[in-house]
Amino acid sequence: MAKQERIQQDIETLRRITEPCACGTQRPSYTPEYRLAIEYVKKRMKEFGLETREDNAGNLYGVLAGTQKDAPKIISGSHLDSVKCSGAYDGIAGVLCALEAARMIAESGAPLRHPLEVMGTIGEEGTRFGQALIGSQLVEGSWGEPQLDEFRGLEDGLTLRETMKAYGLPGSTTGVCRRDERVKAFIELHDEQGPILENAGISIGVVENIVAISWMHITVHGLASHPGTIPMSVRRDACVGACKLICAVTDYAREHYDGEATVTAGKLEVFPGNTNCIPSRCDFTIDIRTCNGAYRDDLVRFIREKKADVERACRVTIDVREGMRQAPTALDAKVQQCIEDACKKLGYSWRRMNSGAGHDAMIFARIWPTAMVFVQSHDGLTHHPDEYVPPEELAKGADVLYETFRMLDAQRDD
Ligand code: HGY
Ligand code: MN
Ligand code: MN
Numbered sequence: 001m002a003k004q005e006r007i008q009q010d011i012e013t014l015r016r017i018t019e020p021c022a023c024g025t026q027r028p029s030y031t032p033e034y035r036l037a038i039e040y041v042k043k044r045m046k047e048f049g050l051e052t053r054e055d056n057a058g059n060l061y062g063v064l065a066g067t068q069k070d071a072p073k074i075i076s077g078s079h080l081d082s083v084k085c086s087g088a089y090d091g092i093a094g095v096l097c098a099l100e101a102a103r104m105i106a107e108s109g110a111p112l113r114h115p116l117e118v119m120g121t122i123g124e125e126g127t128r129f130g131q132a133l134i135g136s137q138l139v140e141g142s143w144g145e146p147q148l149d150e151f152r153g154l155e156d157g158l159t160l161r162e163t164m165k166a167y168g169l170p171g172s173t174t175g176v177c178r179r180d181e182r183v184k185a186f187i188e189l190h191d192e193q194g195p196i197l198e199n200a201g202i203s204i205g206v207v208e209n210i211v212a213i214s215w216m217h218i219t220v221h222g223l224a225s226h227p228g229t230i231p232m233s234v235r236r237d238a239c240v241g242a243c244k245l246i247c248a249v250t251d252y253a254r255e256h257y258d259g260e261a262t263v264t265a266g267k268l269e270v271f272p273g274n275t276n277c278i279p280s281r282c283d284f285t286i287d288i289r290t291c292n293g294a295y296r297d298d299l300v301r302f303i304r305e306k307k308a309d310v311e312r313a314c315r316v317t318i319d320v321r322e323g324m325r326q327a328p329t330a331l332d333a334k335v336q337q338c339i340e341d342a343c344k345k346l347g348y349s350w351r352r353m354n355s356g357a358g359h360d361a362m363i364f365a366r367i368w369p370t371a372m373v374f375v376q377s378h379d380g381l382t383h384h385p386d387e388y389v390p391p392e393e394l395a396k397g398a399d400v401l402y403e404t405f406r407m408l409d410a411q412r413d414d
Helices: 003-015 032-047 092-106 134-140 145-150 160-166 196-200 238-257 293-314 333-346 391-410
Strands: 051-054 060-064 073-079 116-121 183-191 204-210 212-221 261-264 268-271 281-290 317-326 350-355 370-375
Touching (some): 003 092, 003 391, 032 051, 032 092, 073 391, 092 116, 092 183, 092 391, 116 134, 134 145, 145 160, 183 391, 196 204, 196 350, 204 333, 204 391, 212 238, 212 293, 238 261, 238 281, 281 293, 293 317, 333 370, 370 391
Parallel strands (some): 073 183, 204 350
Antiparallel strands (some): 060 116, 212 281, 261 281, 268 281
């Protein structure tokens, strides 16, 4: 079977492994559906001669032994969990293209010196716990035992530890952290999740920086009352307060940082949620992204200061909490150069670019030389059932990974 067909067959198989949802694929971490996906990827890894293991966090590894036992590892992969009503490529493409490159090496008869590990991380999206990049931060070591008791499922309220145990894991982080290991490079292939490559007719993105991200969790407290008896001038409407703050920060971002930063109110819940009741409470989130840390800090500042105006105008009180906070990440220049050289050797078009999406690579960059390869996203669609990467572009991504692994393997180790 040709490369394109093989990758596509896996994409379509994994697309269908989903929990019941309105549309698309929905595979939160530690669910029975997630377990099915892991077992499928594990099966494919074994077929290609990789030795598989899962760590206590639920991250999946497929290892292709190298000829030099003490050589540092080359690791490549992405995440296997998804957002709600997702497409079939976000994260998955990176695991499958790394697996295809590993297969190419295994079948070449010319093994690498360095061990090659294909990695499928768990918990990259914040879908289940409202905290993102869980599997990678447990490997990188900034998270550990405390987070297993601190994080609770948004829907079931179970702690991460209880959820891990119910999934069949020991419920501890023993052996997960790899920050002290010698790793030659970590490379993540991902669909661009934007329109730049396709619009330019370019196949490969060599990623230079990944955005800073802040997730603001905001609660507006008002007073539930009857909608027909309380005059507009004296009511304390929590939903109106939320809308005023959301519009203020989005207008500010558009006016001051258009093209440089983004702010998005992705979740909003109104309580008690009756048509005939003035809302007493409104919970919402603001996702802030920019490659400039100072712009991020200014937008967080704006929200914290603007809330006072809204409190006065709407006679409400507003709590603002910064949940996830990730710094902007510069990726490894030498590994980027390898990727660029691989594109030139293959004759594939490429360009340097930044990533507006967050990725596990932003975590691994803290401990390992890390870089990213982007492949085209049709119409820039992602976090959407119609997400699509042309099979020939995915196959090019696997080729670039293969050539990059070869180039890294030929380098002297530090
Ligand atoms: O949120 C992100 O940027 C990624 O999809 N986890
Ligand atoms: Mn995503
Ligand atoms: Mn992703």
